[in-house]
Amino acid sequence: MEEQADIRQDIFRWLQSQELARGGYEFRREFLRSEYTYRGVQIALMDRQTGIWNPQGFDTTLSITNTLKGPYDDESNAQYLRYSYERVAGRPLISGRNLKLRAAAERQDPLILFQEVLPALYLPRYPVFIQQDDPVEGFVSVTLEKSLVDLDDPIYSSGSPKEYAEQVRMVRRHQRDFRRRVVRAYQDHCAVCELNIPALIDAAHITPDIDVSSSTEVSNGLALCKLHHAAYDGNLLGIDGDYRVSVRPDVLALPGTSLVRHGMQEMNGRSLYVPRAFSLRPDRDSLQVRYEGFLKSW
Template sequence: MAWLRQRCTPEDPVVRRDELLGFQFEGRTFPLIDNQLGIRKPQGMTAALSILTTYTSDGARAPYEDAVGDDGLLRYKFQGNPRHYTNVGLRAAFDQRVPLMWFFGIKQGLYLPFFPVWIVAVEVASSQVAVALDEAQRHLLIDSVGSEIERRYSQRITKQRLHQPVFRQRVIQAYESSCAMCHLRHRSLLDAAHIVPDRETRGVPAVSNGVSLCKIHHAAYDENILGVRPDYVIEVRADILEEIDGPMLKHGLQELQNLRLTLPRRRADRPDPNLLEERYERFRAVS
């Protein structure tokens, strides 16, 4: 985990599969993930070391949508037979209260790490464990036993620690670490802008509801200074086009008029035209 803290910076927070498999500890290779299984329980250790969620294209749904309970806690399924040694390792991690690492796939062979995480319940009937992403979640009551305030608090933690980081990295990776409007390539200056805000029902944290934008163009999009039509063409609000100011206004905003978004290579990662149209109508209402 100390190595991950050094390796995963704000500029480059994701880690490659080959790095995890080739990790060196005390002069020997000590993989942090299993080469074939989702649970890593090294020989000679009683408890599991890490869990992994394989990358899947999310389409119009968040990839973790079915894996988070109403209590805000991640649910991680057993590896086949509950008596399999990896599942025994998960139960041991619960019994011993030891932390694990969770590697979430955001692209083929690329993972966003979450650590430390803790197993806070073993749900045998559902062949799964409940995983806390934050120290505060370790002390919350599970499922319906907890209060409504506790559940909302836990859900907010999961949104901040899971939904938002995964959404950001998936969108930025889909756009190859570039602003879709101005092509700025500094990752630390890029955001994953929601088309439909995430506070709304249709504002799912899926790549198709996002656009990689630099911070200036993200703010301009949120403030309806810029709009994007369903055909991916950018429009600048009429009053902004008429303003006279410095080079930022001219080159950073006004010259975007009628330019087209630079889109992801994969068609499934491109903005959903229906969501763009819904957002564009809001832009037109204030233009």
């Protein structure tokens, strides 16, 4: 039992790290079914087809999924989701998967709700809890307001959870939205090397998003491949207000394996690839401020 609680917490942290790594993106079912492991054992986080997922060995439901066109009449608003039991001929079953869903309600175990936001793309919300279980009508009510908290954030435990959840919800929505807009503006290209493999392209902030003056305008963003995103954030590479790329001298001096040479050293002095529309181009002043930080970091 205790181990199951630990696994759940571990799953939540894992999801959070995956979201952060991808800038808060949606996931595909195959990914959610195959990528997570606990102590070397693979655990699927989502069911192959239906909504209620009870992994082997779990006493209560781990996740529920609501789809764009689900078979049941799930109702949702910002605060809660009315989620249907599994049914046969329109009638809720008082057996099968529903038993573990009801057990999750009784024990108040935290679950994951996967919401399909685009066809075959799911946005996880966790932890969510079942507030009400109605076996007669065959629905549970899932409260959503706790679901968007940063599990490690100390602010979570102080202040109003509702306000905090609202804040986090907005931040997350902005992050997802920001990524899409930035990556689209650069037509899936890295601004530094022009790599054009969408899965490897991130949206980086010029003024970091922890800064109060940070904006979610495309002009505060740069589409960068994973390598150049990490290099930019780690001050191995800088970009000045004239859209010129510089590589830190000690990186330039490294012995040149082909990746060091092509991936880093040859970027020195390059002009940035920027969107055609002026309004979408990176803000020169913010780039310059960040560039001065880069120069000081040597």
